[in-house]
């Protein structure tokens with residue numbers, strides 16, 4: 464078998480091994496060339512059991528390791544990621560297809576998660592309440608949960624795994640990662656570097672595959688907690704199955720993010736931000752702006768400027784081409800699915816004003832930036848997550864109407880307003896039906912120190928990913944009350960506070 468199409472390995476305990484499904488695998492493509500570059504084993508419940516058992520075996524000792532020593536591994540890991548930054552970015556470009564610049568931005572966000580994890584020692588310290596009752600002191604502290612699992616999507620092969628295991632591991636848990644079968648190579652490299660940073664065997668484990676492997680993880684009796692990021696349908700399944708099996712679950716789902724452009728907005732700057740939001744990473748971001756609501760007179764000038772910006776984009780394969788400004792989508796199937804919305808736009812009463820099907824794709828999975836105007840809320844173009852470089856434009860008469868549209872959206876990840884009017888921005892911030900809000904910001908995605916606060920069908924669970932909530936997700940609190948009685952031998956003494 465050529466190394467180009469070699470099957471990716473699992474990490475179980477101290478070993479890199481082949482899946483027990485020997486040879487049964489799915490293709491990993493380079494979306495810029497359409498060629499197969501590796502194969503992901505489909506995986507099995509036996510693989511899962513081996514990885515979870517290795518993680519459970521490593522747990523007691525790792526949980527007892529002082530948190531400053533656990534954090535020290537993350538400091539070393541941070542240095543290794545920084546040293547291999549370019550290699551990691553190029554790997555993302557190769558297996559995912561995003562541009563070199565976008566891949567670097569992703570690795571930077573992941574690096575910041577590791578930097579955040581280095582601060583876990585201060586974040587897991589508890590509260591103390593001396594003399595909360597007569598001779599009684601109270602305190603809280605945080606304990607790890609056990610074996611934690613991360614199940615990740617294809618669209619951020621580097622960053623999303625790093626949302627999970629650095630915090631979980633520094634909090635004292637052990638981990639099993641199940642990356643997207645479409646982009647397993649970044650996950651393998653991240654795990655290799657973590658081992659090089661000095662992590663003891665069994666603390667990080669890696670399995671591969673799809674539904675069968677995910678379901679085995681959700682139901683394994685020795686798994687304590689599950690972090691999931693992916694589509695809403697699967698997020699719901701993971702949340703319901705995982706919680707029914709008694710596990711703590713955080714499950715981030717899909718999105719339909721609205722960008723509201725008020726008539727007083729700076730149209731040139733708004734158009735630049737909208738194009739970056741809708742077409743960046745070829746629209747494959749859960750925080751991508753996929754619906755523009757143009758309020759009042761903003762519509763026509765905005766479309767005019769958007770067409771100008773999109774026209775200047777260098778849309779090209781990204782492999783060995785750092786000049787590309789917009790790359791392909793993940794697969795031929797996905798490109799055809801997104802193009803399907805353009806095929807039917809006219810039939811449902813919308814108007815394609817920029818048609819990405821015209822692009823010269825060669826063997827790549829390219830689809831050009833696309834804009835559909837006159838979209839209404841009864842159309843699949845508005846109702847469904849498309850997850851490609853397609854911006855739907857809805858016309859509205861007022862901010863109130865835009866807020867009302869948001870209220871009927873089943874998703875609730877992000878939304879942004881473009882305006883110079885503070886009152887309109889405040890109304891929007893307080894009342895738009897989404898958990899992450901931007902004001903003159905095209906992609907209001909939080910960095911490591913802030914929680915990723917999706918609402919509605921964009922998130923299932925309680926404690927979100929990243930920030931303090933991330934640390935709380937991977938730990939449980941213990942409260943201790945302590946009373947020391949004054950012994951008979953001491954009873955002739957006055958308490959110290961009374962002595963002169």
Ligand code: NAD
Pocket residue numbers: 614615616617618619623641642643644672673674675677678692693694695697698700715716717718748749848850876915917921
């Ligand atoms: P996906 O749901 O198809 O896959 C996600 C993970 O679930 C993968 O590891 C996959 O192997 C597994 N999986 C797929 N089908 C399954 C099934 N039937 N049962 C059990 N497991 C299954 O998602 P994707 O296509 O890889 O990623 C794109 C999606 O992820 C989009 O919907 C996007 O909005 C979402 N996403 C959300 C966030 C967020 O923070 N809310 C961030 C990134 C991506």
